[in-house]
Amino acid sequence: MNSTKWMSLLGLANRARKISSGEELAVKDIKNGKAKLVLLSADASANTAKKVTDKCKSYGVPYKLIENRDMLGQAIGKEARVVVAVLDAGFAKKLLTLLD
Numbered sequence: 001m002n003s004t005k006w007m008s009l010l011g012l013a014n015r016a017r018k019i020s021s022g023e024e025l026a027v028k029d030i031k032n033g034k035a036k037l038v039l040l041s042a043d044a045s046a047n048t049a050k051k052v053t054d055k056c057k058s059y060g061v062p063y064k065l066i067e068n069r070d071m072l073g074q075a076i077g078k079e080a081r082v083v084v085a086v087l088d089a090g091f092a093k094k095l096l097t098l099l100d
Helices: 003-015 023-032 046-059 069-075 089-099
Strands: 019-021 037-041 063-066 083-086
Touching (some): 023 046, 023 083, 046 063
Antiparallel strands (some): 037 083
């Protein structure tokens, strides 16, 4: 996984206001059908990981695991983040190709 490319793209999506970060906001966006892709930190707590992945599966939203919460936070210019939801289909599609 080329970390600089996906992190740059996620930063761009953040500046375009096409993401939401944090468990509560991400779950809300999954339920509302706004989330096109969910990025979940691999070091998330078991409870958070289960809640987010179950929501993604039941609403048909793809999700990807990211190595750690610091990378996810750094990509969007904030402190450590465990969950980030991408709200734009174009950004989500490109991020999926970069993360595969």
